[in-house]
Amino acid sequence: MTVTLDNVRRVFGDGSDKVVAVDGIDLTIDDGEFVTLVGPSGCGKTTTLRCVSGLDTPTDGTITFNDRDVTDLPPQQRDIALLFQDIALYPHMSVRDNMAYGLKIAGEPKSQRYEKVQDAAELLQITDQLDKSPASLSGGQQQRVALGRSLVRDPTVFLFDEPMSDLDAKLKRELRPIVEQVTDQIGCPVLYVTHDQEEAMTLSDRVAVMNDGELEQVGKPKEVYDNPVSEFVASFIGQPTTQFFDGEVVERDGSLRVAVGDHEYSVERAGNVLRSYAGQPVRVGIRPQYMSVEEDPEAGIPATHMLDEPLGDETHSIFETPFGEVTVVTHADFEGKKGEYGLVIDPERVMLFDPETGDRVGRSTAVREKAAGA
Numbered sequence: 001m002t003v004t005l006d007n008v009r010r011v012f013g014d015g016s017d018k019v020v021a022v023d024g025i026d027l028t029i030d031d032g033e034f035v036t037l038v039g040p041s042g043c044g045k046t047t048t049l050r051c052v053s054g055l056d057t058p059t060d061g062t063i064t065f066n067d068r069d070v071t072d073l074p075p076q077q078r079d080i081a082l083l084f085q086d087i088a089l090y091p092h093m094s095v096r097d098n099m100a101y102g103l104k105i106a107g108e109p110k111s112q113r114y115e116k117v118q119d120a121a122e123l124l125q126i127t128d129q130l131d132k133s134p135a136s137l138s139g140g141q142q143q144r145v146a147l148g149r150s151l152v153r154d155p156t157v158f159l160f161d162e163p164m165s166d167l168d169a170k171l172k173r174e175l176r177p178i179v180e181q182v183t184d185q186i187g188c189p190v191l192y193v194t195h196d197q198e199e200a201m202t203l204s205d206r207v208a209v210m211n212d213g214e215l216e217q218v219g220k221p222k223e224v225y226d227n228p229v230s231e232f233v234a235s236f237i238g239q240p241t242t243q244f245f246d247g248e249v250v251e252r253d254g255s256l257r258v259a260v261g262d263h264e265y266s267v268e269r270a271g272n273v274l275r276s277y278a279g280q281p282v283r284v285g286i287r288p289q290y291m292s293v294e295e296d297p298e299a300g301i302p303a304t305h306m307l308d309e310p311l312g313d314e315t316h317s318i319f320e321t322p323f324g325e326v327t328v329v330t331h332a333d334f335e336g337k338k339g340e341y342g343l344v345i346d347p348e349r350v351m352l353f354d355p356e357t358g359d360r361v362g363r364s365t366a367v368r369e370k371a372a373g374a
């Protein structure tokens with residue numbers, strides 16, 4: 001089974017009330033592939049998922065399951081499993097009967113139903129909960145029951161809409177490997193929706209980063225992290241987020257460099273693309289792991305220490321600079337003193353973006369730092 005979205009668009013309302021929730025999305029989810037739609041609240045994730053489920057219908061575009069056009073089919077005719085944040089279990093039924101209910105409706109004999117439920121419960125580690133009533137379970141356990149209910153039905157497409165957003169960090173970490181096991185076992189295409197980039201990065205074969213109704217980038221988590229195609233993706237993926245500086249492309253002795261304040265970086269891999277930016281502003285992005293803090297303010301971008309957030313294994317240190325607040329990942333035992341530091345950028349990790357469009361400039365990385373005029 002392969003799920004294909006071809007130029008899917010969904011517009012709500014008209015005139016001044018018109019909202020383009022989904023603005024022409026192309027996406028393919030292969031059999032057994034786990035794809036996550038990730039983006040900020042309101043970017044169109046739920047609307048996209050609802051169109052795939054059949055709960056909503058695109059204004060334009062088509063959705064196909066293999067070669068079958070399902071764009072206008074109701075959910076019942078799509079053989080999908082759908083998991084939401086709100087878990088609607090039947091309160092008067094035991095956990096076992098909740099999990100078996102879909103099979104009962106489908107006419108499976110009781111012994112077979114219970115056997116499948118037993119297998120699912122083992123995978124989900126809830127065999128000791130089967131005789132309980134759902135109300136007595138924690139949120140995380142209820143979500144396992146909901147997963148089990150879908151698992152026993154062996155759906156052809158699995159859809160999730162923020163199933164973990166009600167759970168605390170510890171429960172999320174416990175549930176993630178279970179979601180992976182369940183979806184692996186079913187082996188169908190999975191479309192998972194979340195606003196949580198960490199969840200997307202840890203669960204997915206590929207992530208589809210969505211912004212304002214459009215897909216900005218689709219790729220393996222590491223690809224998207226290492227090579228974001230836009231300022232939006234660079235700032236949305238990764239925690240703490242990519243830091244940005246307003247720079248300028250300057251030409252000196254026939255070669256192009258990127259200047260950030262008094263510091264210049266010679267650019268190699270940006271190549272010819274950079275020529276069109278000569279004399280123009282450019283956005284300079286750097287992940288906070290790739291900056292170091294020097295005691296000498298002249299050594300880098302001048303920065304006043306504001307605050308340290310010790311996390312145990314590392315510290316997030318926040319500085320005030322002429323370019324705004326900047327976060328740097330420092331050592332676990334770093335404690336900033338009052339006064340000025342210099343923030344040194346690892347030039348090999350620099351990413352350049354067009355200030356107007358936010359698009360990445362080449363697959364740019366700057367190399368070697370040089371003081372201005374050197």
Ligand code: ADP
Nearest residue numbers: 012019020021040041042043044045046047048
């Ligand atoms: P997300 O799930 O990423 O938070 P949604 O898909 O829920 O985003 O919403 C995308 C946009 O579409 C939002 O601006 C939202 O207000 C709008 N929207 C969603 N559903 C409707 C609806 N039924 N009627 C009007 N606007 C809607």
Ligand code: MG
Nearest residue numbers: 042045046047
């Ligand atoms: Mg949503």
